[in-house]
Amino acid sequence: MNEQDFLAAYDPHAYPAVAVTVDVVALTIRDGALHLLLIRRGEQPHAGLWALPGGFVRPDEDLVTAARRELAEETGLAGEPLRRVHVEQLASYGAPDRDPRMRIVSIAHLAFAPDLPDATAGTDADEAAWVAVAELTNRQLAFDHGQIVADGLERARSKLEYTPLATRFLAPEFTIGELRAVYETVWGHQLHAGNFHRKVLSVPGFVESTGASTERGGTRGGPRARLYRAGDARLLHPALLRPALLRPAREETVR
Amino acid sequence: MNEQDFLAAYDPHAYPAVAVTVDVVALTIRDGALHLLLIRRGEQPHAGLWALPGGFVRPDEDLVTAARRELAEETGLAGEPLRRVHVEQLASYGAPDRDPRMRIVSIAHLAFAPDLPDATAGTDADEAAWVAVAELTNRQLAFDHGQIVADGLERARSKLEYTPLATRFLAPEFTIGELRAVYETVWGHQLHAGNFHRKVLSVPGFVESTGASTERGGTRGGPRARLYRAGDARLLHPALLRPALLRPAREETVR
DNA sequence: CTAGGTTATTCTCAAGTCGAGATGTTCTCA
DNA sequence: TGAGAACATCTCGACTTGAGAATAACCTAG
Numbered sequence: 363m364n365e366q367d368f369l370a371a372y373d374p375h376a377y378p379a380v381a382v383t384v385d386v387v388a389l390t391i392r393d394g395a396l397h398l399l400l401i402r403r404g405e406q407p408h409a410g411l412w413a414l415p416g417g418f419v420r421p422d423e424d425l426v427t428a429a430r431r432e433l434a435e436e437t438g439l440a441g442e443p444l445r446r447v448h449v450e451q452l453a454s455y456g457a458p459d460r461d462p463r464m465r466i467v468s469i470a471h472l473a474f475a476p477d478l479p480d481a482t483a484g485t486d487a488d489e490a491a492w493v494a495v496a497e498l499t500n501r502q503l504a505f506d507h508g509q510i511v512a513d514g515l516e517r518a519r520s521k522l523e524y525t526p527l528a529t530r531f532l533a534p535e536f537t538i539g540e541l542r543a544v545y546e547t548v549w550g551h552q553l554h555a556g557n558f559h560r561k562v563l564s565v566p567g568f569v570e571s572t573g574a575s576t577e578r579g580g581t582r583g584g585p586r587a588r589l590y591r592a593g594d595a596r597l598l599h600p601a602l603l604r605p606a607l608l609r610p611a612r613e614e615t616v617r
Numbered sequence: 618m619n620e621q622d623f624l625a626a627y628d629p630h631a632y633p634a635v636a637v638t639v640d641v642v643a644l645t646i647r648d649g650a651l652h653l654l655l656i657r658r659g660e661q662p663h664a665g666l667w668a669l670p671g672g673f674v675r676p677d678e679d680l681v682t683a684a685r686r687e688l689a690e691e692t693g694l695a696g697e698p699l700r701r702v703h704v705e706q707l708a709s710y711g712a713p714d715r716d717p718r719m720r721i722v723s724i725a726h727l728a729f730a731p732d733l734p735d736a737t738a739g740t741d742a743d744e745a746a747w748v749a750v751a752e753l754t755n756r757q758l759a760f761d762h763g764q765i766v767a768d769g770l771e772r773a774r775s776k777l778e779y780t781p782l783a784t785r786f787l788a789p790e791f792t793i794g795e796l797r798a799v800y801e802t803v804w805g806h807q808l809h810a811g812n813f814h815r816k817v818l819s820v821p822g823f824v825e826s827t828g829a830s831t832e833r834g835g836t837r838g839g840p841r842a843r844l845y846r847a848g849d850a851r852l853l854h855p856a857l858l859r860p861a862l863l864r865p866a867r868e869e870t871v872r
Numbered sequence: 873c874t875a876g877g878t879t880a881t882t883c884t885c886a887a888g889t890c891g892a893g894a895t896g897t898t899c900t901c902a
Numbered sequence: 903t904g905a906g907a908a909c910a911t912c913t914c915g916a917c918t919t920g921a922g923a924a925t926a927a928c929c930t931a932g
Binding site: 841 | 918919920921922923926927928929930
């Protein structure tokens with residue numbers, strides 16, 4: 363049998379029924395706190411519980427495209443603002459019993475977004491909201507989404523170390539102080555302002571000066587700060603290492 | 618409708634037909650060179666081409682379990698030797714046209730194995746072999762397996778930096794020189810023996826002394842070396858950074 | 873058995889990086 | 903107008919790194 367004949371005779375339904383979905387751990391910073399996009403499920407199973415935005419991958423759609431579509435549907439984002447959101451694959455979750463309906467393998471994605479307007483519910487949810495990560499500890503999420511969020515957060519903390527993705531939480535032009543606030547928020551730890559400043563400017567390609575400064579000083583005083591934009595580096599070298607205190611003790615969630 | 622009724626009425630085949638497979642990028646070191654486990658496909662499509670070992674995920678099987686099963690089938694490994702192989706999830710590949718049969722999403726895994734006996738072909742392959750990675754450049758692989766291998770290699774190089782997984786390429790007891798050889802092989806670059814030695818012993822939990830030494834010096838001379846075993850650290854801190862020369866210029870494949 | 877080459881292990885030293893603290897200045901707010 | 907906050911730079915000591923070298927143990931060839 364040649365390849366042509368083989369394909370003509372091939373029956374896709376001969377294989378076990380598995381569904382593939384994408385889920386999105388979308389992070390942003392609001393009011394100085396890390397927030398996560400959640401929807402309240404409007405349908406069974408787990409109706410009423412909070413869950414990650416996500417859904418089935420369409421037949422002609424790439425995985426990351428599906429993730430961006432789901433994100434767009436829940437945030438109302440489109441065009442240039444949507445393009446500025448960073449989306450990357452996080453990991454896949456496929457325990458046989460993770461969904462009571464059937465075998466569902468979910469390709470989780472991680473997204474970094476600048477401060478966005480309030481979320482708007484999509485079709486299969488009656489509520490979508492940015493929820494402060496700090497308030498998540500006592501809230502139960504649907505399916506294994508609690509684990510996915512934990513993995514996503516650890517990945518985010520880790521990505522700030524060796525990529526310039528912290529800038530994706532900010533407007534195109536930002537000050538070093540704003541960038542430091544991103545690190546402090548995601549890592550949950552104060553950083554030494556002077557050392558951070560020195561380090562950021564010394565890593566090639568991390569940020570580049572716009573030549574301009576802010577119009578006014580900060581709300582609580584201080585001089586006008588210089589403005590920077592993201593540089594062209596895709597990896598930071600040398601990296602901005604987290605204080606030893608903040609790194610994970612085990613490795614399970616680290617990729 | 619409550620959750621019970623919902624599940625009873627649920628029809629799995631109402632959703633698009635997608636198959637989920639696992640593929641394994643299994644690496645080992647043979648004769649001082651990095652090798653990759655490949656099978657020659659015995660069935661359409663791409664019959665005759667070399668491909669990664671892999672196959673459909675069974676209904677009651679976790680993803681990493683499926684990957685370990687596929688690996689065991691191709692290497693003939695079982696029991697303790699199989700347990701010593703490190704397997705972790707690499708990434709998922711789901712471009713709509715990556716397989717001509719149907720929509721197939723593959724969860725690729727990465728495995729680090731000590732030097733193993735020759736591979737034995739499984740049921741759907743007429744040949745399985747450890748192939749030197751260096752000889753792979755001019756060989757075409759089936760599907761998108763070339764990309765998966767490239768991603769796996771970059772991940773492996775990166776994992777050696779911040780995890781103690783290099784020890785998984787070796788026997789339970791090894792010398793610092795053998796460990797250095799792993800790094801040199803995977804990174805494709807000579808390292809400074811003295812500095813490597815100092816660094817490995819200074820990273821907490823990387824290796825621990827067995828108190829013993831090798832019975833004889835190396836085949837080409839030198840004193841007997843002390844023997845070590847893997848320590849209990851899961852992450853190396855501070856990391857063993859690759860020379861700047863060896864790090865990827867872009868970030869696409871880095872997780 | 874010996875010479876020469878190879879490897880393990882430890883040192884030295886200069887250059888680079890990091891954490892902590894301090895300084896001088898510019899701003900905002902009360 | 904004065905206090906307090908934030909920006910931008912410096913300093914300094916501790917630590918890490920890269921490169922070279924020293925010493926000693928051990929193998930193989932001859």
